[in-house]
Amino acid sequence: MPTPLHEAFSRRAIATIQQLLSPATLGDSCPAQLSNMLQQVDSFGSPTLRLGTSRHEPDETLCHPQAPITTFVMEVSHAQKRRALKYLAYDYIVRSGGLIHAMLGLDLEYRGSKAATVSLWRVARDTLEDGRPLLKHEKVLSEQVSAPHTYSTSFPP
Numbered sequence: 001m002p003t004p005l006h007e008a009f010s011r012r013a014i015a016t017i018q019q020l021l022s023p024a025t026l027g028d029s030c031p032a033q034l035s036n037m038l039q040q041v042d043s044f045g046s047p048t049l050r051l052g053t054s055r056h057e058p059d060e061t062l063c064h065p066q067a068p069i070t071t072f073v074m075e076v077s078h079a080q081k082r083r084a085l086k087y088l089a090y091d092y093i094v095r096s097g098g099l100i101h102a103m104l105g106l107d108l109e110y111r112g113s114k115a116a117t118v119s120l121w122r123v124a125r126d127t128l129e130d131g132r133p134l135l136k137h138e139k140v141l142s143e144q145v146s147a148p149h150t151y152s153t154s155f156p157p
Contacts, residue, residue, distance in 0.1 A: 009108060010059045010076050014043050017062065040064055051095035056088065069099045077107045089121035093137040098123045117144050
């Protein structure tokens with residue numbers, strides 16, 4: 001069961017991502033067509049995703065309304081899930097057949113620390129020696145960050 005800190009952090013992270021996708025943040029360097037598409041990307045919360053024999057409920061998802069499945073998932077790890085992030089990234093990305101393009105993992109230190117680790121996995125495609133395509137996932141970011149303040153475990157934060 002997610003803690004109030006877990007929930008608050010998930011919501012703040014998604015709000016920040018959505019703000020980064022806004023026309024005001026993207027500015028004039030972003031083509032109008034792409035800017036219009038990004039404006040339609042919305043949070044779809046924590047749906048149950050069935051991927052082959054796996055079933056997951058990500059902490060948050062982002063999706064364009066015309067996409068057949070959510071294309072971005074976010075997992076905020078707690079002690080039990082910390083080591084599982086790379087396996088979750090595999091499940092989401094590879095078992096979706098590449099329809100889920102990326103997974104953001106946020107590993108929070110809950111014991112009064114200001115540290116968190118941000119990791120990003122994305123879909124990667126390769127070719128086997130016999131020419132068949134190979135779908136895999138790759139970690140493209142792993143960065144430890146510090147929050148300007150510690151989060152309270154009481155709600156609201």
